[in-house]
Amino acid sequence: MAYVIRAWLKHPKDVCTICPSSPYLTENIANRDCIRDASVVLELGPGAGGTTAALLKQMRPDSRLLAIEKMPAFREALEKIADPRFSLEIGDAVNLLETIEAHGFSRPDVIVSGIPFSALPAAVAAAIVRSVHEALAPAGAFIAYQIRSDIEQHAFPLFGPSKCEVIALNIPPLKVYQWTKLV
Numbered sequence: 001m002a003y004v005i006r007a008w009l010k011h012p013k014d015v016c017t018i019c020p021s022s023p024y025l026t027e028n029i030a031n032r033d034c035i036r037d038a039s040v041v042l043e044l045g046p047g048a049g050g051t052t053a054a055l056l057k058q059m060r061p062d063s064r065l066l067a068i069e070k071m072p073a074f075r076e077a078l079e080k081i082a083d084p085r086f087s088l089e090i091g092d093a094v095n096l097l098e099t100i101e102a103h104g105f106s107r108p109d110v111i112v113s114g115i116p117f118s119a120l121p122a123a124v125a126a127a128i129v130r131s132v133h134e135a136l137a138p139a140g141a142f143i144a145y146q147i148r149s150d151i152e153q154h155a156f157p158l159f160g161p162s163k164c165e166v167i168a169l170n171i172p173p174l175k176v177y178q179w180t181k182l183v
């Protein structure tokens with residue numbers, strides 16, 4: 001919690017909320033067949049790592065997770081994740097293919113994003129979603145948890161319609177979207 005508040009005070013638009021995701025939300029995001037089946041998961045915006053821990057709990061022993069977090073304030077918390085499947089990049093979620101290759105990962109089967117797309121300039125949000133689409137393996141899944149629905153306008157032209165669920169037991173209540181990359 002302290003990591004989140006400190007990061008939020010410095011960059012409120014990027015961090016968006018002072019409460020880490022609730023266990024109900026992290027469970028909803030991670031407890032999916034696509035996460036259990038994945039060889040590679042890419043996480044954008046892990047924050048202090050609550051979502052990361054939930055994903056690793058569901059993932060196979062031989063899978064790998066790369067997390068990309070923009071705020072260096074979260075480095076210390078994320079570096080405490082002592083799991084050999086986990087790798088961290090402190091940086092911006094742009095040019096995802098380049099970052100994935102630099103870490104020696106293959107294309108992700110799933111990309112999970114907590115980046116608050118509604119707080120970004122539309123051109124930046126669109127560029128990140130394009131990079132997500134480009135980086136995903138064929139038939140891969142894109143999962144995004146969001147306060148607002150702005151992401152739909154960027155994702156629809158590339159992915160088509162989403163499946164969306166509202167998680168009320170979170171501060172604030174959030175929508176969890178899932179798209180599949182058409183082969």
Ligand SMILES: C[S@@+](CC[C@H](N)C(=O)[O-])C[C@H]1O[C@@H](n2cnc3c(N)ncnc32)[C@H](O)[C@@H]1O
Nearest residue numbers: 014020021045046047051069070071092093114
């Ligand atoms: C709403 S918080 C989610 C944090 C955590 N996953 C959770 O659920 O509690 C959004 C996170 O996205 C990060 N973020 C925002 N823009 C980003 C970007 N362009 N690249 C990487 N991370 C970004 C923020 O620093 C923050 O940690």
